[in-house]
Amino acid sequence: MRRILIPLIFGLAGAAMLISLGVWQVQRLAWKEGVLTGIETRIAxxxxxxxxxxNPDADQYLPVRITGxxxxxxxxxxxxxxxxxxxxxxITTLSTDKRTILVDLGFIKVDQPIPAFTDAPVTVTGNLNWPxxxxxxxPENDVAGNIWFARDVDEMAGMLGAEPVLLVVRNTSETDPVATPLPVDTAAIPNDHLSYAITWFSLAAIWLVMTGYFLWRTTRKPKDDET
Structure with missing residues (x-):
């Protein structure tokens, strides 16, 4: 009995620790899903x-309509x-009588020429975003070649003479928009807690199986020695 007591305690303690980590990830999953639901509600x-x-903290994802x-x-x-x-x-600017902000108009193909913008006022609906x-x-932005690899809001605002505020377009009043909008969503926000939970629970199951196998081998050993 003493021979298996320490391995048994060690095996159960290890499994309990792994299971507790899995439970913690399940709790984190519920928390993250609540956060994502709140963001999606705010976006829409x-x-x-x-x-x-x-404000980058208070106004992240805030839906806004502006004409300029x-x-x-x-x-x-x-x-x-x-x-x-x-x-x-x-990424360009949208100017009103009082201010100039950055707007993310959306997507064009890499071989598509940049179309000319309208010279009439445009009403833009979208979400504030500090991506x-x-x-x-x-990579570092190729400013000279006008190829950017990240939407660095402060740097872009300095280049275009705008406030460091980015509005990602959802739709515009234009009948033929110059780009296909890429609206803000939660797809880029990582939520890997389910896979982490499965990993911890799987490790706990493997740990228990290996503990059981070790205990079985330990209790079988005297009989094997007799033969």
Whole structure:
């Protein structure tokens, strides 16, 4: 009995720890799904007027409607769309009598010429966004060649003489928009808690099987020695 007591305690303690990690990931999954639901609800809400001083924390994803004049030439951010291929997001300015902000008009194919913007006022509906496109593997922007690899709002605002505020277009009043809108959504927000939970529970099951096998071998050993 003493021979199996310590391995049994060790095996059960290890399994309990792995199971607790799996349960924690399930709890995190419920929390993250609640966060994503809240963001999706905010994105789809009725648009409001542009805040006087938009805040990256308080106004992230805020739906906004604004009318102004589009500026040009736009900045091009290299992106890729499934089943379509490489292309650019077009980032330009929208100016009213009081202010100038950045607008993300959406997607054009990489070989498509940038169309001319209308010289009439345009009403744009979309969501405020301070995107976090850059990571450790993102190249530096080719500013001279007008090929950007991340929507660096502050840098773009400085280039175009606008406020560091980006409105990602959902739709416009134009009958023939210059680009296909890529509205804000939650697809880019990671939610891997389910896969993590499955991993921990699987490891717990393997740990228990290996513990059981070890205990079985331990209790079988005296009989094997007799033969």
């Amino acid at each position: 809400a009725e648009p409001v007027l542009m805040p006087e001083n938009p 004049m589009l500026g040009q030439p736009p900045l091009r951010v290299l992106v890729s769309r499934k089943q379509i291929g490489a292309g650019y997001r077009l 976090d496109d850059r990571n450790s593997s993102t």
